[in-house]
Structure formats: structure tokens, C-alpha cells
Amino acid sequence: MSKPVSSFKLHLRAVATGLKYLLFPNRITVYYPEEYVEPPEGYRGLIRYYPERCIQCGLCAMICPASAMKMYRTKTDRKGRPGVNYQRCIFCGFCVDICPQNALEMTKVHDVAYESLNELVVPPERFSQEPVSPAVAGGARRLKTVFDEERGLRHELA
Amino acid sequence: MLRSSEAGGVVYSRLIAKEGDESTYELFIGPQHPASGHMRFIVRLEGDIIVSVDPDIGYVHRTMEKLAEGREVIKSIPLLERMTIIDSHNVTLGLVRALEKLLDVEPPPRARYLRTLLSEINRIASHLYGMGIAGIMLNHSTMFMWAFGDREVWIQLAEDLSGSRLTHTYSVPGGVRRDLPQGFADKAEKAIRYMEKRLRDYMAIFLDNPQVRARYEGVGVLRKSEASRLGIVGPNLRASGIRYDARLAEDYAAYSELEFEVPVREEGDALARMLVRVEEIKQSMSIIRQVLRKIPDGPFFSEKYLRLLPPPLREQVAKTGRVKFPGVFASLKLPEGDAVSRVEMGHGEIFYHVTGNGSTKPYRLRVVTPSFRNVILFRYLMPGHRFMDFPAIYGSLDYFPPEADR
Numbered sequence: 001m002s003k004p005v006s007s008f009k010l011h012l013r014a015v016a017t018g019l020k021y022l023l024f025p026n027r028i029t030v031y032y033p034e035e036y037v038e039p040p041e042g043y044r045g046l047i048r049y050y051p052e053r054c055i056q057c058g059l060c061a062m063i064c065p066a067s068a069m070k071m072y073r074t075k076t077d078r079k080g081r082p083g084v085n086y087q088r089c090i091f092c093g094f095c096v097d098i099c100p101q102n103a104l105e106m107t108k109v110h111d112v113a114y115e116s117l118n119e120l121v122v123p124p125e126r127f128s129q130e131p132v133s134p135a136v137a138g139g140a141r142r143l144k145t146v147f148d149e150e151r152g153l154r155h156e157l158a
Numbered sequence: 159m160l161r162s163s164e165a166g167g168v169v170y171s172r173l174i175a176k177e178g179d180e181s182t183y184e185l186f187i188g189p190q191h192p193a194s195g196h197m198r199f200i201v202r203l204e205g206d207i208i209v210s211v212d213p214d215i216g217y218v219h220r221t222m223e224k225l226a227e228g229r230e231v232i233k234s235i236p237l238l239e240r241m242t243i244i245d246s247h248n249v250t251l252g253l254v255r256a257l258e259k260l261l262d263v264e265p266p267p268r269a270r271y272l273r274t275l276l277s278e279i280n281r282i283a284s285h286l287y288g289m290g291i292a293g294i295m296l297n298h299s300t301m302f303m304w305a306f307g308d309r310e311v312w313i314q315l316a317e318d319l320s321g322s323r324l325t326h327t328y329s330v331p332g333g334v335r336r337d338l339p340q341g342f343a344d345k346a347e348k349a350i351r352y353m354e355k356r357l358r359d360y361m362a363i364f365l366d367n368p369q370v371r372a373r374y375e376g377v378g379v380l381r382k383s384e385a386s387r388l389g390i391v392g393p394n395l396r397a398s399g400i401r402y403d404a405r406l407a408e409d410y411a412a413y414s415e416l417e418f419e420v421p422v423r424e425e426g427d428a429l430a431r432m433l434v435r436v437e438e439i440k441q442s443m444s445i446i447r448q449v450l451r452k453i454p455d456g457p458f459f460s461e462k463y464l465r466l467l468p469p470p471l472r473e474q475v476a477k478t479g480r481v482k483f484p485g486v487f488a489s490l491k492l493p494e495g496d497a498v499s500r501v502e503m504g505h506g507e508i509f510y511h512v513t514g515n516g517s518t519k520p521y522r523l524r525v526v527t528p529s530f531r532n533v534i535l536f537r538y539l540m541p542g543h544r545f546m547d548f549p550a551i552y553g554s555l556d557y558f559p560p561e562a563d564r
Contacts, residue, residue: 018300043317
């Protein structure tokens with residue numbers, strides 16, 4: 001150190017700052033799956049399909065940038081109905097934004113795990129069921145994120 | 159590959175390559191080394207003094223430009239934002255601007271302000287990422303954890319605004335996809351006040367820390383003339399005394415209606431580059447405050463495309479603050495012609511050149527990213543320094559390998 005006196009003061013300041021956070025930590029850890037942070041309004045999670053509103057126009061499949069959404073031919077319909085492959089889906093929400101009938105909707109659920117790759121391919125029948133978060137189904141405490149000027153983020157019971 | 163030395167016919171491995179004299183040691187760093195990222199450095203050392211560094215890029219090359227030429231233009235937005243996933247709005251804003259020029263559509267004023275808002279949130283998050291990585295490269299784990307933890311605050315703000323943590327896909331030709339959510343200004347103000355306090359702590363524990371200063375001061379000096387000759391961009395250029403910023407050079411988003419300073423330093427060393435980033439975070443927070451104060455009312459999506467929606471959907475867009483694309487968005491036709499645009503990302507200036515030929519796919523889409531322009535610095539800044547200075551200089555450059563590879 002070329003300037004030991006002035007450096008000493010700065011060393012002390014650095015150590016004091018470290019000590020401050022040792023004594024008063026501002027951790028934002030969430031103990032998932034015992035706790036579950038609810039995403040904000042408008043979060044782009046798993047997609048839900050409402051078959052009764054669908055006019056089978058196919059725009060959702062046309063705009064999908066990842067080719068995750070495809071039109072499935074069913075026995076009852078002449079035109080196809082959308083199904084999604086979650087192996088490919090990037091959750092951009094273009095399909096929801098282009099749907100002229102609001103037949104697609106993005107839910108807040110994003111933590112679903114699948115046992116096999118085949119289950120990630122969701123045909124129209126399964127696509128129309130409400131996705132369920134395993135943490136919420138397991139009785140996790142729901143938390144919401146709150147901005148705090150002292151700690152940055154805090155989590156409160158929702 | 160084995161080489162034999164001329165003297166005595168002794169066989170040397172490539173690692174003890176004979177480069178004029180046998181004291182030169184060739185060291186490969188990466189592509190799996192934690193400090194190299196997805197790239198390899200071929201470093202030649204004499205003792206522990208660096209003789210030369212060859213940055214060897216291409217380990218994450220994903221042919222983004224070619225892929226974008228094979229799909230409809232709207233699909234290029236989620237594709238190209240993966241180049242710099244930590245700064246995903248800034249990286250696509252340039253593309254959207256170029257597409258708007260070709261499609262002859264102007265975003266409404268509110269959309270321009272909203273774009274500025276997310277761009278600045280992204281810039282802060284990008285600088286925090288860079289500072290965290292720079293910290294861990296000096297074994298300063300506290301800086302790494304603090305910067306990444308505080309980045310969460312800005313990611314949360316971006317998530318509130320766009321619905322997604324990282325890949326926002328927020329700007330589209332004609333405007334933005336979501337309006338400002340309720341209570342956003344209050345949240346942003348709290349985040350800014352928190353960050354102002356934290357930046358003082360960052361200085362105390364990291365950048366003013368004599369240990370860190372000893373590693374950064376006078377290390378990797380990039381002279382003004384050299385910076386302009388090599389075509390360096392972003393904070394690395396401004397830390398060498400050149401006041402250039404694409405936000406000033408190109409009139410995009412709402413920057414021409416806002417007041418902000420472009421931080422410049424003369425030293426050009428690693429410390430100056432880090433300090434410029436800290437100043438830029440402060441300026442970005444000032445811009446966010448101004449945006450939230452000045453944001454005009456009105457639509458956030460162009461009338462040209464809103465007109466194509468049926469009246470109930472148009473009402474729904476105004477009521478919910480979430481856009482509905484007209485059907486034409488699935489196959490937007492790019493007219494014949496060229497458009498270029500440049501945008502200031504956290505890492506520096508990104509340049510787009512889009513050529514349309516009347517089809518739904520771009521005939522040619524060219525991207526020049528800031529990290530690709532800055533990668534040359536590894537070759538010029540390192541020689542003459544001790545090997546210990548390698549991670550210090552690398553960290554101060556805020557280089558992002560996937561962005562350079564595109």
C-alpha cells in the first residue's frame with residue numbers, strides 16, 4: 001500500500017459496512033416449496049385454453065416463434081384446435097396477444113414439474129384444464145413481493 | 159500437436175511452445191473455465207507477465223442472423239433478445255426501431271416513454287450483473303452476491319411491467335405490449351431510494367476498498383486515441399474520455415425529451431470503467447424518475463394497427479392496458495428497402511441493418527453487438543500486465559460472450 005494512512009480509513013469503512021450487514025442482514029430468501037411467491041398481475045406463466053370461445057382460426061399457431069403451439073385435428077371438429085408443447089414454449093405470450101376471441105390466457109402458474117417428456121406435450125383436451133402449482137396444492141404459504149426502500153424487496157403473507 | 163525444438167531435437171508439448179525463446183508459456187483459459195465464460199483465451203506468458211492474449215470466440219455461436227432470416231419478422235424479437243438475455247429489452251429495441259422504419263409506423267408518445275422506462279431498468283440490471291461478475295473475478299464474493307441480489311429488485315420491476323423476468327418481449331412494431339401497471343411509480347421510487355443507499359455501500363466495500371483499488375488503479379489503461387481507433391463502444395469508451403452515447407447520437411424512445419448526463423472519465427483504466435458504470439446507474443435512476451413524472455396519457459400502441467382490431471377488442475385494449483395484435487401481425491410483410499438503427503445497451507451501442515424484399519421474412523438481418531466490438535480489447539489491454547491482472551481487466555470490460563457470438 002502506497003498510502004497507508006488514508007488507506008487505513010478506507011479499510012475500516014469497508015469492514016464497518018460488512019459488519020453492518022452481518023448484524024442486520026437484508027436477505028430475501030424464500031423457502032420454496034413451504035413458501036410460494038405469487039407472481040404479479042399479468043405474469044406470463046402456463047397457458048390456459050377456453051375451447052368454447054375458440055373460433056379455430058389458427059393465428060396462435062401461426063405467430064408462435066418457437067413452433068410450440070400447433071393445431072390438433074380432433075374427431076369432432078373439421079378445423080383444428082390449439083395444443084402446446086411445453087418443451088418448446090418460451091412463454092412470450094404472442095399466442096395470447098393475437099387471439100381475437102380471448103380463448104387463450106396466461107396464468108400465474110409457473111412451477112409445474114412433469115414426470116416424462118411426453119407429458120409436456122399438451123393436446124387441446126388437457127390444454128383446457130386449469131394448471132395447478134404443486135407448491136400451492138401442497139399447502140405452501142402464499143407470499144407477495146413488496147418493494148422496500150430499506151431492504152429492496154420483502155415478502156409478506158398474501 | 160507436438161513440436162520439436164531445433165536445439166537438441168527435444169520434443170515439447172504445445173503447452174511449452176517455443177516462440178522465439180523457450181521461456182514463453184502458452185496457457186489456454188476456457189472454454190469451460192468459470193472466469194472465461196463461453197470462450198477460450200490463448201494466453202502467452204513470460205514468467206507471470208502476459209506477452210499476448212488471443213480471444214477465441216465462437217463457442218456459443220447460434221447463427222442468430224441466419225435464423226432470423228428464415229422466419230417472420232415478429233418472431234425475430236423473442237429470438238434476438240436471447241443474445242444478451244440480461245439486457246433483453248435494449249437488445250431488441252434496435253430491431254424494433256429498424257422494423258418500424260421499414261413498416262413506416264411510429265410508436266405513440268406514451269409507448270416511447272414506456273420503452274425508455276424498461277430500457278433504463280434493463281441498463282441498471284445489466285450494469286449490476288457486470289459489477290457482480292467483476293467482483294467475483296477478484297474473489298470479492300460480497301460484491302457478487304450484493305449485485306446479484308439487488309439485481310432482483312430491478313428484475314421484479316421489469317416483471318411487473320412486462321410480465322416476464324428476463325425475456326420481456328416488450329416492444330413490438332407500433333408500440334409496446336403492456337401499459338404502465340397501477341402503483342408502478344411508487345414501487346420504482348422505493349427501488350431507486352434503496353439503490354441510492356446501496357451504491358454508497360458498494361463504493362465503501364468494493365470500489366473505494368484499498369484492496370480493490372490496488373487491483374484496478376492504473377491497470378488495463380485504454381488511451382483515448384486507441385479507444386477511437388479500435389472502435390470501442392459503451393462505458394469502456396466513455397471511461398477513456400470520449401463522450402459518445404447512442405442515446406444522444408440517435409433520436410430514439412423518449413431520450414430527446416429527458417435530461418441526463420453521459421458520465422465520462424479521463425483515466426481509461428479498469429477503475430474508471432467501473433466508476434462510469436456506477437455513475438450510469440445513477441443517471442438511469444434519474445431518467446426513470448423523469449419518465450414516471452412526464453409520461454403522457456394516450457394509447458401505447460399505434461393507431462395504424464389498433465384500427466385493424468374489431469371495436470370490442472379496441473375497447474378491451476384501452477381498458478385492460480394489454481395489447482391485442484391484429485391478425486396481420488402473424489405475417490407482417492416487410493416492404494422492399496433497407497433500414498438501420500442503433501441503440502445504446504448496457505454494454506454499448508448495438509447496430510441493426512434489416513433488408514426487406516416484400517416478403518414476410520427479412521431478406522437480410524445484420525446485427526453488430528457491443529461485445530463483438532469490444533472483444534478486441536483483450537488483445538490490446540492485457541500484454542505487459544501480470545497474469546493476476548487478467549481477471550481484473552476482464553471483469554472491468556463487462557464482456558458478455560453470447561452477445562459477441564450472436
